[in-house]
Amino acid sequence: MPNIRLLNSISERGLDRFPNDYIIGTDVQEPDAILVRSHDMYDYKLEQSVLAVARAGVGVNNIPHDRLAHSGTVVFSTPGANANAVKELVIASLFLVARKLVPSILWTNNLRGPDIEERIEANKKQFVGSELAGKKIGIIGLGAIGAELANALHALGMTVVGYDPFMSVESAWRVSNQIERSTQIDELLGSCDYVTLHLPLLDGTRGMIDSALFAKMRPGLTLLNFSRGELVDEPALGDALRSGRLGMYVTDFPNSFVLSLPRVIPLPHIGASTVEAEENCAVMAVEQLKEFIETGNIRRSVNFPDVALAFTGKRRITVAHQNIPNMVGQIAGALAKSGINIANMINGSKGSVAYTIIDIDNHADEMIDLSAIEEIAGVLRTRLI
Template identity: 40%
Template sequence: MTSFRIKTINAIAPEGLELLGDEYAVDPDDSNPHGIVVRSSQVDVDDYPELLALARAGAGVNNITVDKATEKGICIFNTPGANANAVVDLVFPMIGIWLRNIYQGIAFCKSLAEIPPDQVSGEVESRKAAFRGVEIAGKTLGVIGLGQIGVRLANGGIQRFMKVYGFDPFPSLDNIHNLLPEVTVTRAMRDTLAQADIVSLHLPVNEKTKGMVNADFISKMKPGAILVNYARGPIVDEDAVLAALDSGQLEAFISDFPTPAVIRHPKTLTTPHLGASTAESEGNCSRMAVRELSAYLHYGNITHSVNFPNIESIPSSTVHTRLIIINNDVPGLIGFITNTLGNHGVNIVSFKNESNGRVGYNIIDLESALDAKILAELTANKDVIRTREITFS
């Protein structure tokens, strides 16, 4: 019997969707789903009145109206780390393509198809010096943003015999602990920028990072450095980068986000947003997104949410109803909830609460069904954003 309606937006890898059982109805044309799985398309949660949760099969969520979702009690998930290998797998070859003049070398070789065969070998020997490059080994790599992608890139630099500096404005200890000891983590971004021959960006897009790579940022970089953006396009002030390329402050700009101005410049190298475009990455993201969404719909559990606190609880065999209460994080809400339930003689099997500083999330397990009047009393509190009942057979 179908319990939940799931809408897919974009091509979601089947490896994840195959994890959904018969209790799910998956339909890309569903106009009023309980859950959504999306990759890169823009999603406005106002368009879906019964939406409970949305899972982004990727790391960035700038294509989703997250603030609106929080106000409506809609949980937004992402899949950090699921595409990390794919991005790192592409960044190093792209740096190598620039440093070794591989793009020009390939174009030259293709042009040899137009000359007589007996002249090809001589032409290669006489002109190959024009494409001589430099090695990655020995260069200094600066990584801005030490999430799972940034950490793997930094470690990859060490494995390629580079010196590596890293900076993150809000470091996660779990990620930092995964850095190789040879990586130097600086306390100020300028200390990383000043050392690096190559600066690679690995930050999310938000109000603090949008346009962060501006003229002031570039002025702190080592003259003649290479800037790499395989994070998000809006992080970079395009005009500032082009001006720095013209002045020689930057040697090159390597990006996954082509625009008309960027692709026309001779000192740029771009790919068509391929960072996460591997079969393995898409499968990993799909599986992770579906597992997150399913755990939330079935049990109210949360992992890797960008707007709600992470929280998990396993219901015991005596639990009949799980009550989910999402609220503004203000004093007195837990007392209000427990007093309301206690005043009506409701026995609480377990009560778990977590907060992220803005949103409080409560998982309350009950031995019996919850009367609609009690639920209405809880919902009437001005700081309760949303309530939800999950019934176990």
């Protein structure tokens, strides 16, 4: 009877995926897992009982996932669940910029008096925009969102160039062969009318759009940021906008500094704020937790390797451990000494941690003592399923 604690409101469409014997709520005791959206968990006191944390969303900046990895707690996120929502908002933002919709709406909304039609006809030339068809856009980051966006913008008649030195095979399959690939970010920035960012925030990407890259941008370029505000160096952004080098900045992550700059279209962090995206994220997070609790399989974890073994009904042992030499050998040796026969085994590693799934032939009524494995130096957590 697994216990699931909720730290935020989670879509019922996702929660309905849990079997009836799961106990779900905000105040459940000794939770086996936690479901979260935006709650800051850095100062959250996590019970030893917690096997996993699943975020119904993509970014995990609110979860100390590195620290949790070293206690054997798996952290999941839901990449791709909100891809369509972000894709559609990026496309809408491109139309906002190209057709000067924001200033035209503001100007028109302030009109008063009996001669509105005449004034509109006399002044509408100031809002002449441009069409997206035939324009060139660069997409930096071709993950779930970037790949979907590339295909959609190509269908709108844009020339699409993608840059992603770490592009996965899965993403490569999703991207149309009509999408150009750039191997140099400088080349992309210097040739595009629009550039949109779709990258995770990592040590290597923080502040990556800096003064050196702004200097290489095509003059008048529009930059869109629906990933993380910290990807862009703010002092350099200010210089680029004030000098006119950067034509427009569209961001889903405004702050007081960004709002003080000219030619900024700010949005209130609504990239994934659709009913459908919230439902999709909740469903994916619940399915990940359910599979992990019931089978030990890990899919789409941010702090542990993805490791999955078809569940055949045999008893299963899972071991979260440090990624150091001879761990698998020691685990197998401990099982052999305990008279436990291995039927199947799989292991994977990610950075400094690793994860091993072992199916065993011992009958369900046999006592299984995991203490010999738990005593191995470097073992973080064990489970018997």
